[in-house]
Amino acid sequence: MMADMGCSSGPNSLLVVSKINDVIDEASRSINRQCPQFGVFLNDLPGNDFNALFNLLPAFKQDLEEDKGSSFGPCFVSGIPKSFYRRVFPDKFLHFVHSSYSVHWLSQVNKSHQNENVPRGLVSENGEALNKGNIYIADSSPEEIHKAYYAQFKKDFTLFLKLRSKEMVSQGGMVLVLQGSFNSDNPDSIYELLGSTLQDMVLKVTN
Ligand SMILES: C[S@@+](CC[C@H](N)C(=O)[O-])C[C@H]1O[C@@H](n2cnc3c(N)ncnc32)[C@H](O)[C@@H]1O
Numbered sequence: 001m002m003a004d005m006g007c008s009s010g011p012n013s014l015l016v017v018s019k020i021n022d023v024i025d026e027a028s029r030s031i032n033r034q035c036p037q038f039g040v041f042l043n044d045l046p047g048n049d050f051n052a053l054f055n056l057l058p059a060f061k062q063d064l065e066e067d068k069g070s071s072f073g074p075c076f077v078s079g080i081p082k083s084f085y086r087r088v089f090p091d092k093f094l095h096f097v098h099s100s101y102s103v104h105w106l107s108q109v110n111k112s113h114q115n116e117n118v119p120r121g122l123v124s125e126n127g128e129a130l131n132k133g134n135i136y137i138a139d140s141s142p143e144e145i146h147k148a149y150y151a152q153f154k155k156d157f158t159l160f161l162k163l164r165s166k167e168m169v170s171q172g173g174m175v176l177v178l179q180g181s182f183n184s185d186n187p188d189s190i191y192e193l194l195g196s197t198l199q200d201m202v203l204k205v206t207n
Contacts, residue, residue, distance in 0.1 A: 001038075001089075001094050002041070003041040003043055003080070003096075003097050004016055004042050005084045005098070006043065006100075007044050009049040009050065011056065014056055014060045017040050017042075018064070021038070035073060037073055040077045043079075043088055044081065045081065053079060087167070091167065092168070093167050094167050095173070096174070096175075098176075099176050100177035103156070104178040119149055121145070121148030137191070
């Protein structure tokens with residue numbers, strides 16, 4: 001059983017599944033064993049376009065059969081619309097978890113679930129924005145902003161790992177690909193560029 005958490009809905013979503021299939025197929029052949037059956041769970045938020053993803057499945061299955069023959073798998077693919085900051089699977093269920101470019105997304109989990117994606121501390125007590133002109137940590141961001149994003153990431157990532165640790169079998173594998181910066185004094189400039197572009201667009205609309 002394997003899961004791709006934050007799979008999105010483009011061709012990338014199935015690319016990772018086919019890479020994992022390749023590895024298992026090759027490993028099974030090398031030890032002369034029948035390839036195991038697969039359960040693949042594609043997880044994303046409920047707003048993800050799962051229909052677009054499911055529409056890619058017939059071609060994906062056909063390619064798989066042509067490439068690996070009918071003795072491969074079978075590979076059962078399902079969509080799981082739920083935040084990965086919640087329990088998504090039963091205890092000791094998954095053998096492998098993959099997630100790429102998804103766990104660095106902000107997701108503040110509070111009781112009402114109303115306010116996801118906004119870390120506490122970006123707005124002062126009287127409602128004033130503390131990170132004006134930026135959409136993430138930037139050179140001009142005050143110290144509190146660095147702290148607010150760091151605290152939020154720490155909370156979210158710890159929760160993600162805690163939840164998955166319950167859902168995975170012991171000795172299961174996990175591959176996470178995420179973006180980050182080693183040094184909070186040297187923030188990722190892509191977000192500064194994106195922030196100033198968004199600001200220009202807003203100014204154009206409002207002027
Ligand atoms: C940048 S896309 C990455 C897509 C794909 N994994 C890739 O590598 O191309 C990030 C995905 O993470 C999903 N995501 C963000 N927060 C999530 C959450 N709390 N639970 C599940 N999916 C989430 C988003 O909806 C989005 O589809």
